[in-house]
Amino acid sequence: MKTNFYEFKATSLEGKEIDFSTYEGKVILVVNTASKCGFTPQYEGLEKLHKKYKKQGLVILGFPCNQFGNQEPGTEEEIAEGCLVNYGVTFQMFKKVEVNGDQTHSVFKFLKHKLTGVLGSRIKWNFTKFLLDRSGNPVKRFAPITKPEKIEEDIKALL
Template structure:
């Protein structure tokens, strides 16, 4: 099993098979625009712009599960992300990342790479790095800034392009 076995809903309500991203290095992130970590959108966008032509994509999954820091509709979330943070990477429909209603992709990600205090997602901006084969390589905490592991992204891109 890999992330390519899942299909998710885009922020505009269309189904998107993650198999469409086969061969790319992915960074899957649960986001919230009103979170104290929201400035990470800037770094996520920088990395996306820097490496998208080499096969890197950020996939953002807004979630309102942590102190209701993403309360708006999908349309409102899209507007805030594009206008306030200049996001051009793919945004998906708001999801739950924990609990009985958790998005199946997130159930899989948590099973593959548990966190320091168990497998549940503890906060917004938990990041999962996926290699070009669809395998979960690493889980990064909300406090880990995306540029901190840029070197690892580049290594995975180099491996994928050999």
Template sequence: MNVYDFKVQTVRGEEKSLSDYRGQVLLIVNTATKCGLAPQFKELQRLHETYKDAGLTVLGFPCNQFQNQEPVKNSDMEETCQINFGVTFPLLGKIDVNGPNADPLYKYLKKEASGLFGSGIKWNFTKFLVDAEGRVVKRYSPTTKPLKFEAHIKKLLEQAKSKTLVH
């Protein structure tokens, strides 16, 4: 089992298979537009713009489980992210990341890479880095800024490229 085995909802309520991203390095993030960490959207966007042609996809999953910091509808949230933060990377439908209604993808991510204080997601902007084979390779805390692990992303992109050249 890997990340590509999951299906998620788009902001428009359509089903989206993560197998569509097979062969790409993924950065999966639970987001919230009203969060104090929301300035990270700009760094996520910068990574997206810099490395999308090299095989990186940033996937944002809005979540309203932390102090009601994503209270708006999917369509409004997507517009807010575009206008306020210049986001062009894929934003998917709002999900729960913890509790009985946690999205199956997030149950899997937490199992594969538990955090410092256990498997639960502690706050918005917890980040999971997934290699081009669909394996979770690293979990980053909400306060770790995305550009801090840019070198790790580049390394995974280089590994993916070298495997493609071999095959």
């Protein structure tokens, strides 16, 4: 298992492989997302945080996931269109991944190992958030019900 966040890679919604070493020195918020979830309006709050703090070094990474109630059934194109049209998302979105089970994306294996939650290492639902410091260390995990504006102080403390 990789032991450093910057060793990971993932494929963007546009099909481009992104090396996480490009995020070195940034404060990172990783979120598993879904387009048809009760928490989907959190995209708006995430985008506000992104716009407000990106110049200070905040990076938000969104990973669509269809493992909870079939709430992300769309194609990459449909996901991208929904994020942009409905919420004006400009932060980095990736291709759909799994966050639990045998096919869990390696970055979520890493994050869940470092920061367990209410269900142990399993992710409970869409919009679970992981905050990492500028050295790539996972420092805090937030439940799906935690709205982005509620984690602003934690983000500011790391910036």
